[in-house]
Amino acid sequence: MSKLYQSSNVSIVKKNKNYVLEFKNLKEQTISALYNSLDLENLKFIVNQTKCQKNKSCIINFEALKVTTLKNMVSKFTYKELVFLFLSLKKQLDFLYKQKLGVLYFNINDIVVIHTSNSISFMFLNTDNIYPINEDFLQISQSFNKKNPTSFISPELYSFNSIPFNVNYKVSFFSLAHLIVYMIEGKKINFTDTTDWNNNDFEKLCEPIDNTKLFWALLRCQEINPANRYLLWI
Helix, strand or coil, rough: EEEEEEEECEEEEECCCEEEEEEECCHHHHHHHHHHCCCCCCCEEEEHHCCEEEECCEEEEEECCCEHHHHHHHHCCCHHHHHHHHHHHHHHHHHHCCCCEEEEEHHHHEEEECCCCCEEEEEEHHHHHHHEEEEEEEECCCCCCCCCCCEEEEEEHHHHCCCEEEECCCCHHHHHHHHHHHHHHHHCCCCHHHCCCCCHHHHCCCHHHHHCCHHHHHHHHHCCHHCCCCCCCC
């Protein structure tokens, strides 16, 4: 078996010609919520090898042409696939918010891409980066690496130097927008805080999708003031 993805409670391995997606500790709210946020309808299950135990674990055996992380797909997506990536992660964020949970930021290594003969699926799988929401603020209790080159950090996070702290749950909207832009051409905007942020850089990198529905959706997500960010597809 070869391991394709691993976090504290979620893993994907390749077993012979098939794949195994495993969730552990489903009794924990964040893990259960993430599992239920996934769109598994397009997966071709191997039914007699798929076993889910309520509040314990779930082992899903499925067939696919290829499974990889988003890191290996930079600059390889069509506009339609970029839209689907945005909508897939939006759907997960919307579901988690209803469970009073949110994502601090996205890392391209935490998003798995599943290719089948007739579809492509995107799944954010890192339960370690999901936090409870109280009155629209994420309650952050663990340290994180602000300088990780594969993470997309919202500028307001640079002002926090100790834990615990609370931050607007829309911090993930900004991260999602910059993740999508990075996937266009593999170019990342670097900044260290809100004063170092230049909106012109963002719009320049969006030129390949200028004036599309996706462009305007991303623009609504990356406002410096979190209160002005909106995760919409209109």
